[in-house]
Amino acid sequence: MQAPSILSPSVSARAKAIRTGAGWAPNESISFIYGFPAPECLPNEAIAGASARALKTHGEWALQYGGDPGLANVLIKKLARDQKIMCTRENLMITAGSSQAIANICELMLDPGDVVLSEAPTFLGTARMMRNLGVEIEPVPLDDDGVRVDQLEASLIRLRTAGKKPKLFYVIPTFQNPTGVTTTLARRQRIVELAHEFDFAILEDDAYHDLRFTEERLPPLYVLDNGVRTFYTGTFSKILAPGLRLGWMVAHPDLIARISALKTEGGASPYSLHTGLEYCGPDGADLDANIARLREIYKRRCELMQDALTEFMPADVGWTKPKGGFFVWLTLPPNIDVTEMIASVRARGVDYLPGNACFFDGSGKNNIRLAFSYAAEDSLAEGIRIIAGEIRARC
Numbered sequence: 372m373q374a375p376s377i378l379s380p381s382v383s384a385r386a387k388a389i390r391t392g393a394g395w396a397p398n399e400s401i402s403f404i405y406g407f408p409a410p411e412c413l414p415n416e417a418i419a420g421a422s423a424r425a426l427k428t429h430g431e432w433a434l435q436y437g438g439d440p441g442l443a444n445v446l447i448k449k450l451a452r453d454q455k456i457m458c459t460r461e462n463l464m465i466t467a468g469s470s471q472a473i474a475n476i477c478e479l480m481l482d483p484g485d486v487v488l489s490e491a492p493t494f495l496g497t498a499r500m501m502r503n504l505g506v507e508i509e510p511v512p513l514d515d516d517g518v519r520v521d522q523l524e525a526s527l528i529r530l531r532t533a534g535k536k537p538k539l540f541y542v543i544p545t546f547q548n549p550t551g552v553t554t555t556l557a558r559r560q561r562i563v564e565l566a567h568e569f570d571f572a573i574l575e576d577d578a579y580h581d582l583r584f585t586e587e588r589l590p591p592l593y594v595l596d597n598g599v600r601t602f603y604t605g606t607f608s609k610i611l612a613p614g615l616r617l618g619w620m621v622a623h624p625d626l627i628a629r630i631s632a633l634k635t636e637g638g639a640s641p642y643s644l645h646t647g648l649e650y651c652g653p654d655g656a657d658l659d660a661n662i663a664r665l666r667e668i669y670k671r672r673c674e675l676m677q678d679a680l681t682e683f684m685p686a687d688v689g690w691t692k693p694k695g696g697f698f699v700w701l702t703l704p705p706n707i708d709v710t711e712m713i714a715s716v717r718a719r720g721v722d723y724l725p726g727n728a729c730f731f732d733g734s735g736k737n738n739i740r741l742a743f744s745y746a747a748e749d750s751l752a753e754g755i756r757i758i759a760g761e762i763r764a765r766c
């Protein structure tokens with residue numbers, strides 16, 4: 372179809388600079404491409420019941436313009452108990468998914484041309500958002516222990532020598548997307564020290580915090596920093612249902628107030644807020660039970676994928692061993708271009724995310740992100756066998 376004439380020349384300069392992307396539906400029968408929850412992890416019936424109760428009990432207000440019916444109180448208790456984040460309604464804001472929280476924070480903090488530090492590779496949604504904003508990205512690499520704080524410090528020194536001052540560091544310290552790695556406690560402490568020394572804000576994206584496969588829980592940067600210069604974001608998408616579009620941010624009350632003043636898009640859906648609250652219950656017990664169930668399911672899936680990788684991959688392929696979350700990150704021999712290989716893999720009914728989608732500069736051509744969260748459990752090994760076969764053919 373021809374583009375509507377209004378698209379050119381009337382759209383904003385920002386919109387002109389934006390590349391349009393592909394759709395979001397997993398196409399192949401064994402899909403490792405997106406961080407979608409498994410279909411069996413979505414509590415359809417319980418949400419149907421919660422929705423019916425919300426409509427019956429709260430009548431108009433679930434469908435009217437309006438504020439939060441009390442889901443914030445459930446979150447406040449949960450964040451205090453699990454993350455040890457002490458907050459009130461003054462410094463917590465519920466948003467339409469954590470993507471909206473991240474967008475709101477970027478809108479508050481960033482102007483085109485600003486310097487932003489970001490893990491690389493990183494979550495492709497935020498990478499795209501940053502690109503669209505026209506900021507200058509300073510990539511910070513990762514290893515199996517998370518953020519390379521030595522490289523972070525080297526970048527900060529180099530930028531300072533060049534007269535540049537980064538405003539924000541975007542970081543996913545727990546079960547990172549796309550690598551699955553977790554930043555150690557010592558490195559978390561160092562990030563906070565550097566943030567104070569070099570005076571930048573931290574945007575801590577903790578989307579996978581609850582989906583841990585062990586009992587180990589590291590303190591969020593927000594806690595280590597006493598909430599002084601950290602924005603903390605989280606989401607119901609991975610622990611309940613992404614279709615509800617419910618996420619949150621925690622930050623200093625003054626920052627939350629400024630973001631509220633900037634927001635004109637209506638925020639989180641009242642219908643979802645009411646439904647979410649009915650689902651969780653005032654003490655969050657049903658959400659806790661759901662999280663316990665999901666941890667078991669994703670742990671098993673991760674183990675199945677790890678076993679299949681061990682069984683089928685050639686010796687010169689490496690991969691991460693996450694202790695939570697949705698993703699495994701593969702490193703292939705440098706001569707293999709996964710953007711070229713994907714056509715043959717798709718032709719065999721399997722899909723993955725080429726690593727370069729998660730970098731800002733097109734690197735990652737020999738990396739693959741595999742989501743073990745979505746594909747049917749009994750297809751995981753077959754999917755890995757097929758990808759491994761294509762890799763072997765190119766080794």
Ligand SMILES: Cc1ncc(COP(=O)(O)O)c(C=O)c1O
Nearest residue numbers: 468469470494548578606608618
């Ligand atoms: C690291 C990370 N942050 C944020 C999001 C956004 O999630 P949502 O907007 O559904 O809360 C995702 C989704 O995949 C993610 O992986």
